[in-house]
Amino acid sequence: MTEHTTPTTPQEDATRAADTPKPSSFAPGDTAAGTAKANPPVGGTKAPKSGKKPLGVILAAIAIILSLLLAAALYMYGVRQAKTQNALNQQLQSRIEALQQAQQQQQQQSQAALQQQGRQLGAAQQQAAVQDRQLSELRDKVATISGSDANTWLLAQADFLVKQAGRKLWSDQDIVTAGALLKSADASLADMNDPSLMNVRRAITEDIAALSGVSQVDFDGIILKVNQLSNQVDNLRLADNDSDESPMDSDGGSELSSSVREWRQNLSKSWHNFMNDFITIRRRDTSAEPLLAPNQDIYLRENIRSRLLIAAQAVPRHQNEIYRQSLESVSTWVRAYFDADDANTRAFLSELDDLSQQNITMDVPAQLSSQPLLEKLVQTRVRNLLAQSSASVANAPAAQGE
Structure with missing residues (x-):
């Protein structure tokens, strides 16, 4: 702290200058002491004290008091700031704890949801595995029926087309449609590329030629x-038919006379005319x-x-x-x-x-020579295929059990 000096009056300066000798060199703080030593009191009376010392004490006391007050103020401010900081720290700590608890709860919920999703995913995976197994079994069955022997399907298709041709031929007498169906059956057999079917194809060709020779009716x-x-x-x-409407027993004298004397004849003629009009007989060929x-x-x-x-x-x-x-x-x-x-x-x-004179019936063949041959082949091959497929299906559960 800086020390403040109280200004003095001119009279005091003059008295001090007269009473106090001026040394050549001295310290500023030794002014009062030197003066007292140089001019001792006369007759045992004490000289009045100078006014500077009480003033410095007062100033020092004020400075000390101000310092204490400032220190107390700083202390109180620091205490208050510490309390405020502690309250803020506690509030922040409570918030952090709340956030930590909320985060823990969210983590627990997330873990529970993840566990549930994991269980659902496991169940879905199991179900997908079961469906994949069933699908593979179905594919095996389809492959056994169709993929392994596709020619059997072509043979069955040819048999169906030949039977349809027979129905169109004998029920509807539709020669054109029957011939087209036979040609389609022959194309199905040609796709099989099987030399053992040459006799069947020859029979179909003969049936097509026979139908071509049938005269068609519009x-x-x-x-x-x-x-x-x-x-x-x-x-x-x-x-x-009015030309012969005259009665069969008609005579030429049917006209009435104007004479009164012939009233009998007129009455008879009138009666006969009435009877002839009442019952009429006409001739027809x-x-x-x-x-x-x-x-x-x-x-x-x-x-x-x-x-x-x-x-x-x-x-x-x-x-x-x-x-x-x-x-x-x-x-x-x-x-x-x-x-x-x-x-x-x-x-x-x-x-x-x-x-x-038109004839509405056609002389169609009574039977198609290719139909019994195809029917026999279909029965033989399809029965063998079904027997193989049933055997493979029966062996599939045994393999899964092992």
């Missing part, structure tokens, strides 16, 4: 012609069908249409007898009830006669 064209005839029924004109009333020709036309429809339905079913009987019935009705001299009727009957 069934669709026949059906269209029959339907066209059904549409022309309304254009037919009924026959005029044919009696194939019963007569219809003139206003019932619509029923006749509908009957003709129904017969033509039956004939059209018999064509795809290859019912030759039903087809011919229906057309013959239509021809008989048209000739009996419609005008044969009309142009529409003549064209209708001409078309009907042409359709009656």
Whole structure:
């Protein structure tokens, strides 16, 4: 600390200068002591003390007090700072502990989740292993059935195609489709590249040649012609049967007389005319069908249409007898009830006669020579293949158990 000096008054400076001799050299702190020694008090009286010493003491005391106060203040500040720091340290420590606990909990939860995921992964791996084993077994079975002997599948395919050709030939009489199916069967056998199948392929070739020689019938064209005839029924004109409507026993004197005297003859003629109009007998050359009333020709036309429809339905079913009987019935009705001299009727009957001459059945082979040969080969080879596959499946569980 720096020491402060109190300024003095001019009178004190003058008195001090008069009383105190001025030495040549002295220390600044020895001023009062030298003065006291040089001028001792006279008559035993003490000289008054100088005012500098109490002032320095006071200043020193003040300095000490200030130093103490400053030290106390610094101490209190340090204590307060230490308390604050301790509180902050404790707070930080509690936070760190809380964070450590939370981290430990998170680690425990993560470990538990990892353990659970590990268990799930293990179960999934086990299930995947089981599925892989099952898949491998299935692949072995498929390889046993298909991969080991693919030619058996081609042979079975050829047998199926030949059987389908027989169904199309005998049920639908579809020569074109049957021939295409036989050609596909021959192509399947050709893919096998097996010389032992030459006899079967030769039989298929013979069946294809036999079908090529069958004369085909235009069934669709026949059906269209029959339907066209059904549409022309309304254009037919009924026959005029009024030419011979006179009674069989009619005489020429049916006219009434104007004379009163001939009332008997007039009454007899009137009676005969009434009876002749009440019961009429007409001659006809044919009696194939019963007569219809003139206003019932619509029923006749509908009957003709129904017969033509039956004939059209018999064509795809290859019912030759039903087809011919229906057309013959239509021809008989048209000739009996419609005008044969009309142009529409003549064209209708001409078309009907042409359709009656059509044969809706074909002379197809009764059997395909290749079908029994293929059936025998399929039974032999497929049975051997199934026996091998069943034996391999039976040996598979025994190998797994070992």
